[in-house]
Amino acid sequence: MPKEKFPSVYRKTLVAVAMSSALAGAVLATGPLSAVVSAQADPVRVDAPAQPGFADVVAKVSPAVVSVRVKSDVQTASDQGQNLFSGPGFDQLPDGHPLKRFFREFGGGGDGPWGRPGGKKKRSENRPGRIRPVSQGSGFFISDDGYLVTNNHVVADGDAYSVVLDDGTELDAKLIGTDPRTDLAVLKVDDAKRKFTYVAFADDNKARVGDWVVAVGNPFGLGGTVTAGIVSARGRDIGAGPYDDFIQIDAAVNRGNSGGPDFNLNGEVIGINTAIFSPSGGNVGIAFAIPASTAKEVVDQIIKTGSVQRGWIGVQIQPVTKEIAESLGLSESKGAIVAAPQDGGPAAKAGVQAGDVITAVNGETVEDPRDLARKIAAIAPGEKADVTVWRKNAAKNIDISIDAMPKEQQQQASTEKPSQPGTPETLGSYGLTVVPSEDGKGVVITDVNSDSDAADKGIRSGDIIVSVNNKPVKSVSDINAAISDADKAGRRAVLLQLQSNDQSRFVALPIARG
Structure with a gap:
């Protein structure tokens, strides 16, 4: 087309349009202008201070924690009726449904609201002699040759035992011994080809209220599960036995966690889960663990001798209240007052009398009756103990030869009321x-x-x-x-x-x- 046919103004417009098109193409290619055109605010991001996690601890200790499976030819009391796993509709599930198999296999055993399973029942008439699962819990290795710790109540009803390792391997185990008084048991896995990853007991006396704790176990049969919390209290007495001195934690602990370890951030065991407080049977944030110091003494004895021997002096004791301390001239309401020494017992032979307040054993202050029971139990039978008593406004030291605790304390209670002669x-x-x-x-x-x-x-x-x-x-x-x-x-x-x-x-x- 001849150049002269386009007016000069029209030619300038074409040049402007061309330049605009070129610029738009450059913007689309390079991007800066598009960012300006469609500008957006940056997403919110907070640079929080780094917080320590538990992954490193868990990675190290998990191979030492196992699931404990207990089998027996008896039924448990919880096989019938309601239990933690039961609920409407489960019995209507198809026979091959995995949930139904799970509830049938694991719903009848395990831990009750306080971490205790149901008792034995007579053998099933329909399947006499059949070895079947009755309970399961948790445990952990304490040596590379296969010794492991769990709860007595986990294995109490068992005739056969196995453990499932962190990698899914299942191995048979044998029962070495138990101690019902502290709810501890020791199993042994024999496998010459393996060296097991194991963990050590901590000095739980250094564990403070508020310290982090990591619980690893087998809740509801789900396998290795990790929960975390803090030590929420110490020295708890839940009425489980004469040696109650539990560590209370708030890490989530449920049925199946019994026997599982609680770790500090160094990967050491500070306690062994034994009970939960729960009106519903599920976790409410209050769990109780056997202190590592108690467990270590008991476990060592079980491994060496297959049982536990405790010292005994034969006294009936009760707490020293503020009123009792005042009546006896004691400056503090500490110790244990002797209500009655048992006839023929070590304390009676040594001269301990009713009304004596035992204030120390071998120079160590006695805080209360539980503390006295623990101190005496820790002394080997046959040894002597220097016992300090408060009598007639003065301290007196008595040497007592410690005896072995009888297997059964026979207590005969008379139901007859005494005759009442004389004038009231x-x-x-x-x-x-x-x-x-x-x-x-x-x-x-x-x-x-x-x-x-x-x-x-x-x-x-x-x-x-x-x-x-x-x-x-x-x-x-x-x-x-x-x-x-x-x-x-x-x-x-x-x-x-x-x-x-x-x-x-x-x-x-x-x-x-x-």
Whole structure:
């Protein structure tokens, strides 16, 4: 087309359009202008300080933790009726459904709300002699040659045992020994071709409330599961036995975690899961672990001898309350007061008397009756212990030869109430009516005012007052004299020794003042 036919203005417009098109092409190719045209804010990102995790610990310790499977030719009590796994609709699942197989195999065994399985039942009539799963729990290796620790209640109903390793390998195990008093058991896996990864016990005395803890176990049969939390309390007594001294943790612990270890951040075992507190049977953040120091002593004995021997001195003891301490002139409410030494027992032979307060063993302060039980149990039978007692406002040291704890403590309780001869007399200020006992030893309580301090302390009709402030009494006048002596000495309470059904105990009552 001839150049002269286009006006100059039109030619300038074409040049501008061409330049704009070229620029747009350059922008699309290079991008900067497009970013400006479609500008967006950067996504939110917070540069938080780095927090330590548990992955390194878990990677190291997991191979040492196993699932423990227990089989028996008996049924467990939880096989029938409701249990943690039961629920509406499960019995309607098809027979081949994996969930139904899971609930059938694992729903009947394992741990109850306190980590304890159901008891044995008679052998199934339909399948007599069949070895079948009855419970499962967790455990961990403590040596490279196959010794491992779990709970006694996990293996208690078993006839055959196996463990499943972290890599899925299942190996047979044999039971070496158990200790029901601390709920511990030792199994052994024999495999000459293997060296097992194992873990060590920590010094749990260094574990503080608030320290991190990592629990590894086999909840609900799911295999290696890791949960984390903190040590939430120490020295818990849940009424499981005379040696209760549990570490409380808030890491999630459920049925099947029993026998599993709780690790500190160094990969050492500070405790062994043994029980949970749960009204529903599931985790509510309160679990209890056997301290490593207790477990180590028990496990070492089981491996060496197959059983556990504990020291025993044969005393019936009770806590020293503030009132009891005041009545005896003790500055602190510590120790354990001897309600009665057992006839023929080591303590009775050494001269320990009812009313003595045991304050120390081998120079170590006794905090309470549980502490005394642990200290005596830790002394080997045959050895001697230097026991400090508080008697008649003075400390006295007594050497006691420690004996082995009897396998069964026979306690005979008489159900007959003592006869009540004589004329009733009243201790009006204390709300008690008493009569002299038939054998002349103490006075029998015939009535207790329901609004009195005595009733609040649990004193009941039929109890016998044997002594007051460790002075034998035979009448009300003896009681009043002992109370008067205590009042003159500036005491605010008197200590009554009571006997009922062949059991002795001490009760402190405040001195009544006009």
